[in-house]
Amino acid sequence: MFAQLFVLSAQGDRLLYKDLRGDGGADLPGAFFRRITALPGVRAPVFLEAPDGQGRPFAHVRHAGLYLVATLLPGASPFGAVEFLNRLASLLRDYCGALHEQTVSLNFALIYELLDELLDFGYIQTTRPDVLKNFIQMEPVVSQPFSLLDLSSVGLFGADTQQSKVAPSSAAARPVLPLRGEQGARPEVFLDVVERLSVIIAANGTPMKTDVQGEIRLKSFFPGFSEMRIGLTEEFCVGKTELRGYGTAVRVDECSFHSSVKLDEFERSRILRVTPAQGELTLMQYQLADDVPSALPFHLFPTISHDASGRLQVYLKLRCDLPPKSHAVNVCLHLPVPRASLSLAQELSSPEQTAALQPSTKSIEWLVPRVQGGSQLSALFKLEVPGLSQALLRELGPLNLSFEVPAHTCSGLQIRFLRFSGPQPNLPYRWVRYVTHSESYVIRLHAG
Incomplete structure (x- = not known):
């Protein structure tokens, strides 16, 4: 499926390079960076023909300012490649903590060991953290620079939690798997409601387009496999025709769920049930266009x-x-x-x-x-x-x-509760956080 895989910094510096089949050119990272920087601001299409004489396309994603890039073999699915690269970014956060240039540089030996287990001759073996942890021997080197733009570094902005406490600023900027000496530490679970706001405002001040893309992310440091129940706003409704409850409705146009989420209580009580393994998981994605209930920020x-x-x-x-x-x-x-x-x-x-x-x-x-x-x-x-x-x-x-x-969320979506089913001898700390980013907030100065 993959011929080469590499990670570049925002300036094009090569942080990692793995030739999976032994037939790659040494200048592939440089060729990719020259091509990607020559594109306009939207940087589309995502897949670029690699100038290596073999006609292999590049597939890439960008996380925390880093480019994660793979060259594809003939017949490989580009959508599968993007899914794998996004999953790789999540695994790097799971095993190394916050994903940024310094973390990759400090943990290159661990990441190479991880890639050896993920890929065999360019073919994906597994991406499950609970399976991989049985084979990874290297200890991560933890680096914790504070960045408000990185959701893996938390105490996010001092947001209140269910317990009216604030998570330590470095709480989620560490590896999911415990380091030696931390085996007895009480585990933690982070649930983030993240919304990205896209707006176009005309020269006369009238909004021309308003779009909210949201997701509920779960990052679990809990080694057990207990079922978790997540209660959403009871008035949460999907589509314009559905009305629920007597309070102010929280409406989205459409939503989708991870395959591991059980929805048998969702229709009646707006409860999601999931049995998470250690690591990061996007439980739910949703979209709201035009009729945003709150005023623009x-x-x-x-x-x-x-x-x-x-x-x-x-x-x-x-x-x-x-x-x-x-x-x-x-x-x-x-x-x-x-x-x-x-x-x-x-x-x-x-x-x-x-x-x-x-x-x-x-x-x-x-x-x-x-x-x-x-x-x-x-x-x-x-x-x-x-x-x-x-x-x-x-x-x-x-x-x-x-x-x-x-x-803050533009949609008004809130988490009512976050509970574990059944008696637990050592329940984890639970942190619930909300944040809204501007994906694109454009204000025109001229008519037309």
């Missing part, structure tokens, strides 16, 4: 003016429409400006904000570490644009906003 009010001398002024007022008890972190506004722009002067509403003109991309990046719900920020940017014309003004925008909202 941010609204932007731009004012643009210019004079005959080539001075362009952009005044941006950013309003956070989250509830006052909520907040957003890592807020970044990216504004393309005319290519002829020479310099930037700025006036920001608070000292913790920063902004800069990026010469390579000809864009302004406005960074705000944290924004409280109900608050408002502003920025005035003054650009020197020689020969400013209407054609150059059309190069301004659209704006792209990226952010993260902890302890």
Whole structure:
């Protein structure tokens, strides 16, 4: 199925390379990186023809800034390859902790041992952590850099849990299998409700597209095989015609479940039943389009003016429409400006904000570490644009906003309870967390 498998950093550095059949070229990672960086921003298609004279395509996925890449044999399924690479990323988190460049560098011997058990002459043997743990002998080297953008590093933003406690910041940034000396530690289970928000807003402020892609992820450090029962919001309904309960309905257009999830109680009580092995598992995926029940997290009010001398002024007022008890972190506004722009002067509403003109991309990046719900920020940017014309003004925008909202879901989906069935001598700690990411939050400045 696979001929070669390798892992590259975001800069194209080769972190791992395994030639599974002995017929690969040494420059395949370099050829892949040159091809992927030459693609436009959307980076499609996913599968690229490998220039190795054999016509083998590349299949790749990206996790935590790393490229996981495989070259495919003739007749191999590209969808199966993507599924395997995503599963490989989960296994690397299971065995090494948080997935990032330093973790891969520190654990390359363990990862090579893992690949030897996963693949035989390019063919997949198994991806089950409970089977693989019987053969893996290497001990992981744990590295725990804190990153709000990485869901495997938690205490996510200090979100409250069912026990009104906060998980230690490094709690989920460690391997699932216990290290020597940790055998007696009380196990833990993390349940994450993750939503990605895609929005396009017209120049007049009207939302043109709103889409929420959500999933419920389970990461279990519990070595037992007890059944787990997960209660969702009772008013959760699928489709526009179904109504449930008497409270405010939580509606999605469609949802799907992992094959291991038992749904015999879902229709009646909105309860998912699963018997998880150690490791990471996506229990449920769902989608909601257009009719998002909560207000959009941010609204932007731009004012643009210019004079005959080539001075362009952009005044941006950013309003956070989250509830006052909520907040957003890592807020970044990216504004393309005319290519002829020479310099930037700025006036920001608070000292913790920063902004800069990026010469390579000809864009302004406005960074705000944290924004409280109900608050408002502003920025005035003054650009020197020689020969400013209407054609150059059309190069301004659209704006792209990226952010993260902890302890918040746009759909309103909540976890009612997380329980283990039957008596347990050593029940694990249970942490429930919510987070919303901006997948694409585009605000147009011009009509049409």
